[in-house]
Amino acid sequence: MSDYTHILLAIDLSTDSPQVCQKARSLAQFYGAKISIIHVVEPLSFTYGSDIPLDFSDIQQDLMNQAKHQLQEIASNIGIDDESCHLTLGRPETEIHNLAAAINADLIVVGSHGRHGLALIFGSTANGVLHGAGCDVLAVRVEESE
Structure with missing residues (x-):
């Protein structure tokens, strides 16, 4: 395994994000790697569909x-x-x-909630990132906050 030089930290801004950040920070220190960070906001039209004739631009x-x-x-x-x-x-x-491709990241660090059953079937960002990344992916298991 080669050393990592550029880590992309993908966070969801949830209360679990500090756990994921700490793991990425530790890896960056160990390898002497640079860290870039990304958060992606999903368009409200993805969530509510295009069937609702509302203007979401201000809310977005x-x-x-x-x-x-x-x-x-x-x-x-x-x-x-x-x-x-x-x-x-x-x-x-x-x-x-x-x-990740644009910045030549060689590792993506993302949180994983370890969902099972229907929650996994209907979508997991960590799973989606894993299946299509052009570099290594580390899914950090985070504890569900209740």
Whole structure:
């Protein structure tokens, strides 16, 4: 196994994100690697479908602004500069793959909730990232908060 030089940390801004950040930070320190961080906001139209004739643009912009603030705060806490922070709108798996390729990341670190059954069938970002990444992927098992 070769050393990692550029780690892409993909977070969902949940209360579990610090666990994932800590793992990525430890790996970066061990390998002397750079860390970039990404959060992907899914368009509300993906969630609610296109059948509802509503204008989500103001709500979507508010979500992006909140996410930007949270992402910058998390990045600052673990020593990642603004230039290495990426906030985008789209499907998480696709956007994470695209950024990993664009920045030549050789490891993607993402949280995994260890879902089973229907929750796994209906979608897991970690699973989607794993099946299509052009580099190694580390799925960090996070504890479900209740």
